[in-house]
Amino acid sequence: xxxxxxxxxxxxxxxxxxxxxxxxxxxxxxxxxxxxxxxxxxxxxxxxxxxxxxxxxxxxxxxxxxxxxxxxxxxxxxxxxxxxxxxxxxxxxxxxxxxxxxxxxxxxx
Amino acid sequence: xxxxxxxxxxxxxxxxxxxxxxxxxxxxxxxxxxxxxxxxxxxxxxxxxxxxxxxxxxxxxxxxxxxxxxxxxxxxxxxxxxxxxxxxxxxxxxxxxxxxxxxxxxxxxxxxx
Numbered sequence: 001x002x003x004x005x006x007x008x009x010x011x012x013x014x015x016x017x018x019x020x021x022x023x024x025x026x027x028x029x030x031x032x033x034x035x036x037x038x039x040x041x042x043x044x045x046x047x048x049x050x051x052x053x054x055x056x057x058x059x060x061x062x063x064x065x066x067x068x069x070x071x072x073x074x075x076x077x078x079x080x081x082x083x084x085x086x087x088x089x090x091x092x093x094x095x096x097x098x099x100x101x102x103x104x105x106x107x108x109x
Numbered sequence: 110x111x112x113x114x115x116x117x118x119x120x121x122x123x124x125x126x127x128x129x130x131x132x133x134x135x136x137x138x139x140x141x142x143x144x145x146x147x148x149x150x151x152x153x154x155x156x157x158x159x160x161x162x163x164x165x166x167x168x169x170x171x172x173x174x175x176x177x178x179x180x181x182x183x184x185x186x187x188x189x190x191x192x193x194x195x196x197x198x199x200x201x202x203x204x205x206x207x208x209x210x211x212x213x214x215x216x217x218x219x220x221x222x
Contacts, residue, residue: 042215049210095159097211099154
């Protein structure tokens, strides 16, 4: 089983849609969770950290479910500029950062 | 905002040659990483570095690879006897204290001919 698994993509949605991604992880000792976005041929950029109580940043909401070992990212009112690959990152120690394979999102006019 | 910088942005090298990829992490960060991403594939962990030594490395990071932090600011990845399959984007990242996120440089595209 892969250590970090993400929803297979691609997701193609119209502008204004709400879209959700899930990511499951296998290591129950994982401590920190992040969502990154990566544009084509660019570096991953931190989108948001994921906190135990869930957190929101504008149109983006991240949630953590430790019991089921998954995190989620919800994007509301999606924009054309949200088109990117979204990477789930999980770590159980500073040296143990695990990336998911990424979920590709395309927002269409 | 401080950022991780990488040089060169693009490196073209003949197969069998050695390359050194350079990174300047954010100055007060403690943990340093190298990743690679083959075109169209996922980001792959290569190595992590803390307290002037390798703390973890992946199965990809074999004897062909080495890292150094020679002067307290630069963090380099050396690839010896390059192969065609080493062609990829190489990203450097750094982070501060525990549980803080990594910050990535904008990568070096390595092309092996």
